[in-house]
Amino acid sequence: MTAPNAHPLADVVSVTAAGERLVFVPRRVREVVTEIVGVVVAPPVIAVPFLIPIVGVALAIGSWVVLWAALGLIALAIGVLVPAVMFMTVTKTVRWIEFRPQGSTQQLVIAYFLRSSTVAVADLQRVILSERFEADQRKSLEVVLHTRGGRVECKPGSLSPMSRVSAEALLDWLTIQLGPAGIEVEHRTKIDPRTVHPDEWYSEAGLAALWDVPADEVDSLVVRHGIRTRTFTPRAAALYSPAKTITVYDPAGAHDVAEELRRKRTMSRPPVDGVQETPHP
Numbered sequence: 652m653t654a655p656n657a658h659p660l661a662d663v664v665s666v667t668a669a670g671e672r673l674v675f676v677p678r679r680v681r682e683v684v685t686e687i688v689g690v691v692v693a694p695p696v697i698a699v700p701f702l703i704p705i706v707g708v709a710l711a712i713g714s715w716v717v718l719w720a721a722l723g724l725i726a727l728a729i730g731v732l733v734p735a736v737m738f739m740t741v742t743k744t745v746r747w748i749e750f751r752p753q754g755s756t757q758q759l760v761i762a763y764f765l766r767s768s769t770v771a772v773a774d775l776q777r778v779i780l781s782e783r784f785e786a787d788q789r790k791s792l793e794v795v796l797h798t799r800g801g802r803v804e805c806k807p808g809s810l811s812p813m814s815r816v817s818a819e820a821l822l823d824w825l826t827i828q829l830g831p832a833g834i835e836v837e838h839r840t841k842i843d844p845r846t847v848h849p850d851e852w853y854s855e856a857g858l859a860a861l862w863d864v865p866a867d868e869v870d871s872l873v874v875r876h877g878i879r880t881r882t883f884t885p886r887a888a889a890l891y892s893p894a895k896t897i898t899v900y901d902p903a904g905a906h907d908v909a910e911e912l913r914r915k916r917t918m919s920r921p922p923v924d925g926v927q928e929t930p931h932p
Contacts, residue, residue, distance in 0.1 A: 659816065659817045659820035660816060660817075660820055660821060660824055662812035662815070662816070663675075663811075663812055663813050663816055663821075664824065666753065667749065669749060669751050669752065669753075669760075670749050670750050670751035670752050670753045670756070670760075671749070671750045671753050671828065672747050672748070672749045672750075673747060673748045673749075673750070673794070673824075674746070674747040674811075674813075675744075675745055675746060675747060675748075675794075675805050675806065675807050675808060675811060675813060676744060676745070676746045676747070676807070676808035676811060677808065677810075677811060677812070678808075678810075679746065679764055681808075681810060682740065682744070682808045682809060682810070683737060683740055683741070683764075685808075685809040685810065686736050686737070686740050686809070687733055687736065687737065689736075689809075690729065690732045690733050690736045691729055691733065693732075694725050694728045694729055694732070695725060698721070698725050701721070702718070702721060705717055705718055705721050706718060740764065741763070741764040741765055742763065742764070742765075743763070744763065744764060744806070744808070745761055745762070745763060745803065745804070745805040745806070746762045746763060746764060747762050748760070748761055748762075748794075748796075748805060749762070750828045750829075755831070756772055756828050756829060756831075756832060757771070757772050757832075758770065758771050758772060759772070759775065759796070761796075761803060761805075770796070770798055770803075772829070772832045772834065774798050774799045774800065775796060775797070775798055775829070775832075775834050776797045776798060776799065776834075777797045777834065777835045777836070777837060778794065778795070778796055778797070778825060778829060778834060778835070778836045778837070779794070779795040779797070779836075779837045779838075779839055780792070780793075780794055780818060780821060780822050780825065780836065780837065780838045780839070781793045781794075781795060781839045781840075781841065782818050782838070782839070782840045782841065782906075783840075783841045784840065784841065784902070784906075789814075791806065791807070791814075792807065792813055792814065792816060792818060792821070793805060793806050793807070794821075794825070818838065819913060822836060822838050822913075823917070826917070838910045838913075839910075840903065840906035840907065840910065852881060852899035852900055852901060852902055853899060853900045853901075853902055853905050854897065854899060854900075855869050855870075855898070855900075857900075858872075858873070858900055858905055861905055861906075861909050862905075862908060862909055862912055863912070864912070872908060873900060876904065876907075876908045876911075877904070878900050878901055878904040878905060878908065879900070879901035879904055880898050880899065880900055880901070881898070881899050881901075882896050882897070882898050882899075
């Protein structure tokens with residue numbers, strides 16, 4: 652029995668003959684089909700609340716012309732959106748980035764669906780690893796390359812294993828690839844405050860775990876970094892203990908501090924060796 656590869660990036664990083672590859676879209680055909688299915692399903696689903704009263708009007712006036720007109724508009728929307736989505740997916744979606752040569756990156760090969768381009772490390776200004784959260788759940792993990800010629804956004808495919816990757820592990824790997832060339836790799840967290848209920852803000856114990864510090868250091872770090880706080884009555888206690896309140900901490904600011912602490916720890920520890928994986932077929 653073969654033991655599974657325990658490396659945190661094993662599903663998205665592989666070694667090729669030319670270098671090391673970071674994969675965002677594992678299967679081209681599957682990605683295109685998934686996008687098309689989404690486009691075909693969306694217009695009818697959106698139109699259902701409007702079709703119900705249209706059916707009522709058609710029955711009342713004894714004519715189905717209005718309904719057929721509405722269905723025609725849905726078909727037209729699908730006919731326009733499908734080619735547009737296919738074009739954007741094929742021309743704009745990044746399948747993978749290859750860092751060449753292995754161990755001393757000098758250029759990045761960026762593969763799209765039908766073409767590829769090469770960016771010299773000398774033309775790369777910085778790299779941003781962006782995490783977007785909604786309601787305390789990570790919704791995306793993207794890599795953005797800033798070059799002298801513009802910006803390249805690398806987003807994982809609909810079914811990509813990138814969604815399960817540790818952001819810290821990927822940040823370390825990118826730093827290993829680009830750090831020796833003097834390229835800065837930043838980690839940014841985006842949290843939409845409209846989607847976060849106070850119940851989903853961090854408690855003091857949650858901050859201690861997120862920051863990997865003792866609980867008695869949390870207060871001083873909160874003050875030092877100006878983390879926003881809120882005092883409220885938890886839902887569970889709202890009926891039976893309305894006077895019970897707790898203090899919670901803004902997740903957006905908490906993640907920013909976590910990243911700063913992570914950088915300080917990274918700078919103070921010995922460098923980690925590069926990733927050595929078996930190439931994917």
